[in-house]
Structures are given as structure tokens and as C-alpha cells.
Amino acid sequence: MADDPGTANSTRSLAAKIEWLIQNRWPAGSRPPKNNVEAAAAISEATGEELSSTTIWKLRTGRSDNPQLKTLKALASFFGIPIGYFGDDDEAEATAAQVAASSLVGEAGLNREALRALVEMSDGGRQLVADFIISAARLERGRDQAEEA
Amino acid sequence: MADDPGTANSTRSLAAKIEWLIQNRWPAGSRPPKNNVEAAAAISEATGEELSSTTIWKLRTGRSDNPQLKTLKALASFFGIPIGYFGDDDEAEATAAQVAASSLVGEAGLNREALRALVEMSDGGRQLVADFIISAARLERGRDQAEEA
DNA sequence: GGTGGTCATCAACTAAAGTTGATGACGAGA
DNA sequence: TCTCGTCATCAACTTTAGTTGATGACCACC
Numbered sequence: 565m566a567d568d569p570g571t572a573n574s575t576r577s578l579a580a581k582i583e584w585l586i587q588n589r590w591p592a593g594s595r596p597p598k599n600n601v602e603a604a605a606a607i608s609e610a611t612g613e614e615l616s617s618t619t620i621w622k623l624r625t626g627r628s629d630n631p632q633l634k635t636l637k638a639l640a641s642f643f644g645i646p647i648g649y650f651g652d653d654d655e656a657e658a659t660a661a662q663v664a665a666s667s668l669v670g671e672a673g674l675n676r677e678a679l680r681a682l683v684e685m686s687d688g689g690r691q692l693v694a695d696f697i698i699s700a701a702r703l704e705r706g707r708d709q710a711e712e713a
Numbered sequence: 714m715a716d717d718p719g720t721a722n723s724t725r726s727l728a729a730k731i732e733w734l735i736q737n738r739w740p741a742g743s744r745p746p747k748n749n750v751e752a753a754a755a756i757s758e759a760t761g762e763e764l765s766s767t768t769i770w771k772l773r774t775g776r777s778d779n780p781q782l783k784t785l786k787a788l789a790s791f792f793g794i795p796i797g798y799f800g801d802d803d804e805a806e807a808t809a810a811q812v813a814a815s816s817l818v819g820e821a822g823l824n825r826e827a828l829r830a831l832v833e834m835s836d837g838g839r840q841l842v843a844d845f846i847i848s849a850a851r852l853e854r855g856r857d858q859a860e861e862a
Numbered sequence: 863g864g865t866g867g868t869c870a871t872c873a874a875c876t877a878a879a880g881t882t883g884a885t886g887a888c889g890a891g892a
Numbered sequence: 893t894c895t896c897g898t899c900a901t902c903a904a905c906t907t908t909a910g911t912t913g914a915t916g917a918c919c920a921c922c
Binding site: 578629630631632633634636637640641646647648650651652678681682685689692693694695696697698700701702 | 727778779780781782783785786789790795796797799800801826827830841842843844845846847849850851
């Protein structure tokens with residue numbers, strides 16, 4: 565795995581990313597690469613989204629580098645990666661903070677319903693929540709310390 | 714917020730997602746919605762990717778629902794979200810959590826403090842917070858609907 | 863009512879993504 | 893060397909995303 569777009573890729577073309585997926589993340593027993601016909605057939609069957617071998621070829625060779633959403637979905641689904649993998653490197657950097665934040669939320673153990681509610685809330689609402697959390701935490705800490713003493 | 718971003722998240726169309734972004738995540742002072750011409754101009758200027766107002770309109774109204782990668786990149790970059798937001802619902806929900814988290818972390822150090830407090834909190838405390846969020850969101854929804862009427 | 867400006871909507875066009883079928887290069891037997 | 897099969901490559905076609913310019917609805921303001 566000399567080149568690894570999965571970790572610290574920087575200026576890799578879409579073609580390179582897709583090539584890497586095919587070489588390194590082929591499912592079904594992590595089988596090594598295939599020919600384009602077989603690749604297309606496997607993806608089509610696995611995802612239900614029809615993809616021709618020529619499309620695979622164009623993407624691998626950079627003949628086209630602007631696939632449509634349904635194509636991206638099919639690839640992402642097949643290789644088990646998020647669509648964001650195909651995003652810009654700029655964006656990868658920008659989302660790093662979000663990924664960190666999301667792991668925080670994961671640790672925090674908020675349930676799905678609450679998260680979803682949080683998403684649709686106004687900024688003011690979120691501020692309210694933030695204040696609530698802080699005072700709740702402060703209360704909790706104070707109570708614990710009181711018990712210790 | 715005509716279209717409920719949170720409730721029927723499972724079958725949220727691309728159009729609804731984009732509409733939600735425009736209504737709820739418009740940058741530049743979180744200004745309320747715009748007309749399509751202004752929206753397109755702002756996105757074009759901010760991202761360097763030319764987008765016509767008709768394209769925005771088609772996406773908002775569902776007249777087209779299969780945008781190309783460069784369009785997705787422009788939208789994601791402009792709204793400060795990962796491209797995965799446009800993916801399937803599982804993935805969208807995951808990234809929605811990231812978006813929420815980033816909103817929490819976003820502006821004030823106060824919010825960062827809230828997240829940290831959340832991590833330290835007991836399970837019971839977190840449950841309390843989750844319930845608080847859900848009812849706050851419900852209240853907010855009710856208030857919005859009342860104002861609309 | 864009339865006039866003017868704004869803006870969503872649409873029809874017609876362009877560009878390019880994706881498909882289909884053909885071709886030719888290449889390797890493996892015989 | 894000849895033949896056969898495989899497969900990347902390509903050209904021609906279809907489809908549709910995205911653009912451009914026009915139209916008419918709507919809302920002021922007079």
C-alpha cells in the first residue's frame with residue numbers, strides 16, 4: 565500500500581481514489597482487482613444501481629471525473645465508505661473538526677432522537693441547550709463533591 | 714421550515730435536504746432565505762464554482778435530483794457540511810450529528826465547554842439533557858408553527 | 863386601473879455523464 | 893503461424909444535468 569489515499573491523501577485525483585478503492589478495498593474476501601466488466605457487474609448487483617463497465621473505465625482512467633450522485637452512492641455503498649471520501653482535500657481538512665466533534669458526541673452518548681432534535685433546532689435553541697448542560701454538569705459535580713466530603 | 718427536517722428523516726428527499734440547508738444553514742450572518750438568483754450568486758462567488766439560479770431551483774423543487782460531484786462539492790463547501798450529508802439516510806444521519814456537533818462547538822468556547830461537560834456527565838444526567846433537548850425542540854417547533862399561522 | 867420591478871417557472875439549448883456495440887491488441891493453446 | 897477468447901479502448905448514441913433567455917404571475921407604488 566505505497567500510496568494511501570485513505571489516510572493522508574492530499575492532491576489525489578478522483579481516478580486515483582477510485583483505483584485505490586478497487587485495488588485495496590474490494591469486498592468479497594478482499595479479492596484483488598478485477599476486470600472492468602466484472603467490477604461493474606459486481607457493483608450493479610450489490611447496490612442495485614446499474615453501472616456499465618465503460619463508466620468504471622472512464623472513472624479509473626480519468627476520462628470523466630465528475631460523476632453523478634447516484635454513481636457516487638453506488639460506489640460508496642459497494643466499497644463501504646462514506647461519500648465524503650470523494651470530496652475535496654480542502655473539505656477533508658474542514659471536516660476534521662466535525663469528525664472530532666462527532667466522536668465527542670458519540671462518547672457523550674446522546675441518543676439518536678436527541679441528536680436529531682438538536683439538528684433541527686435554531687442556534688438560539690442550541691445555546692439554551694448548551695447553558696442547560698453546563699449548569700446540569702455543575703450541579704452534578706457539586707453534588708458529587710459534597711458526597712465525597 | 715415548512716419541511717420537517719427531523720421527523721421523516723428516513724425518506725428525506727434531496728430537495729428537502731437542500732431546502733433545509735438554505736433555510737437553516739445560510740452563512741453570512743445566518744441570514745434568512747434568499748431568492749434563487751441571490752443564492753446562486755453567493756454560492757458561485759464563495760466557492761468559485763458557477764451555479765445558475767435555475768440549477769438551484771431545480772434542486773430545491775426536485776426537478777433534478779442527481780447532481781454532479783462538482784455541484785455537490787460547491788454546495789457542501791458553501792454550507793460548511795461534509796458531502797456525506799447528501800448521501801443515503803444512514804450516512805446523512807451520521808453526518809447530521811456531525812453538523813449538530815459542529816454547531817454546538819462552533820461559535821463560543823462556551824459551547825465547547827458544554828460538550829466537555831456532557832462527556833463528564835453521568836448517564837442519568839445525559840438522559841436528562843436528552844429529554845431537555847427533545848422538549849425544547851418540540852416547543853420550538855410549536856412556536857414556529859404558531860408564528861406562521 | 864396603470865406602470866414598473868422582481869422573481870419563480872419554463873422551454874430550448876449545450877455539455878457531458880453514462881450506455882451500447884464494435885474493434886483491435888494481446889496472450890494462450892494447437 | 894493460425895485461431896480463439898478475453899478485455900481495454902473507443903466512437904456513436906441516449907439521457908439528463910446545467911445554462912440561457914423569455915414569460916407571466918405577483919406586488920408594490922402612484
